[in-house]
Amino acid sequence: MRLPLVLLWLGAAAACGPGRGFTRRHGPRRLTPLVFGQHDPNISENSIQASGPAEGRITREDEKFRDLVPNYNPDIEFKDDEGTGADRLMTQRCKERLNTLAISVMNQWPGVRLRVIEGWDEENAHLEHSLHYEGRAVDLTTSDKDRSKYGMLARLAREAGFDWVFYESRSYIHCSVKTESSMGTGAGCFPSGAVVRTEEGPRDIATLRPGDRVLAADENGKLIYSEVLTFIDRDPNATRSFVQVSAENGVVMTTTASHLLLLAAAEGWRPAFAADVRVGDVLLTRGPGGVMRPSRVVTTSTVVRLGVYAPLTRAGTIIVDDALASCYALVRSHSLAHAAMAPLRWMARWTASKDTPRGVHWYASALYSFGDFVLPSSYRYR
Structure with missing residues (x-):
């Protein structure tokens, strides 16, 4: 699928999708x-x-x-x-x-x-x-x-x-x-030192390369290993503000404010920007036997860290610092972002490379920028 078609689809999704975020106003707002x-x-x-x-x-x-x-x-x-x-x-x-x-x-x-x-x-x-x-x-x-x-x-x-x-x-x-810095460069990221889990054991996220397989979750919430296809954003030298979310079981997740975390919900999980996570919300964390374990958030804070890394996995999810996160940012819907990023996952599959260029991926930058025009403000990170 070519980029213009994806952007048109994203606009259509914004115009026709369900939920109160897509309600059209009739007349000026007082x-x-x-x-x-x-x-x-x-x-x-x-x-x-x-x-x-x-x-x-x-x-x-x-x-x-x-x-x-x-x-x-x-x-x-x-x-x-x-x-x-x-x-x-x-x-x-x-x-x-x-x-x-x-x-x-x-x-x-x-x-x-x-x-x-x-x-x-x-x-x-x-x-x-x-x-x-x-x-x-x-x-x-x-x-x-x-x-x-x-x-x-x-x-x-x-x-x-x-x-x-x-x-x-x-x-x-x-x-x-x-x-x-807290607004980021157009993609949600994790800092240097954030830990991911590969089939060979834990790794610093800064050492990941396309082709590595990291712990993630499938659409049913089951823990799986998923291939890293490319990076939505990567800059080892950037310093940025991050949100640090701590859970009662000792898990501490650090990510940018606009990144989507996948929190426990009755239907499995619900997406939330890291900046919107509150004490009492429930993180989904790595548990035994291929299942995730819920744990309540006890504190949130802001820290400054070096390095920004946003790996894109085939599953569209990733376990970082033993907590579940989406690979996406800025758009409140994980499923919408995952569908819109399908062409990037397809391109990365057919242009496999171990190269890890610095900065925001051109496709993600174009898509996020376009989303500013077609998505209602309730669906965007502001």
């Missing part, structure tokens, strides 16, 4: 302003489901400073009290969300522009672990400084894609975003 003191989502800013933990202050001498980008959007007014242009500096993700919000503001209130009163901070004006120090947070008003608009401004900011929005003050709203 937006509800935030009230003073409210934040959305209703969790801590530093939760992995929101903007995530601080990763460290960025100074002008820091190597990460070059990752901050200036925003010269003429539709945005920057206060720039310092006169250094610091308020224009931000991460690429923050810039994209801000530019989207600027359009929404002009559409909501013709003649009014978005106003940034605080962006990246280098003058210690915030609390110790503020995301302003990383260019991941902005404080906003409207250009007319009409405080009656700020509740709706906060709602528009959330709709524009900011990961955490807080109607923090009567004078402004606070918005922040996830790190670029």
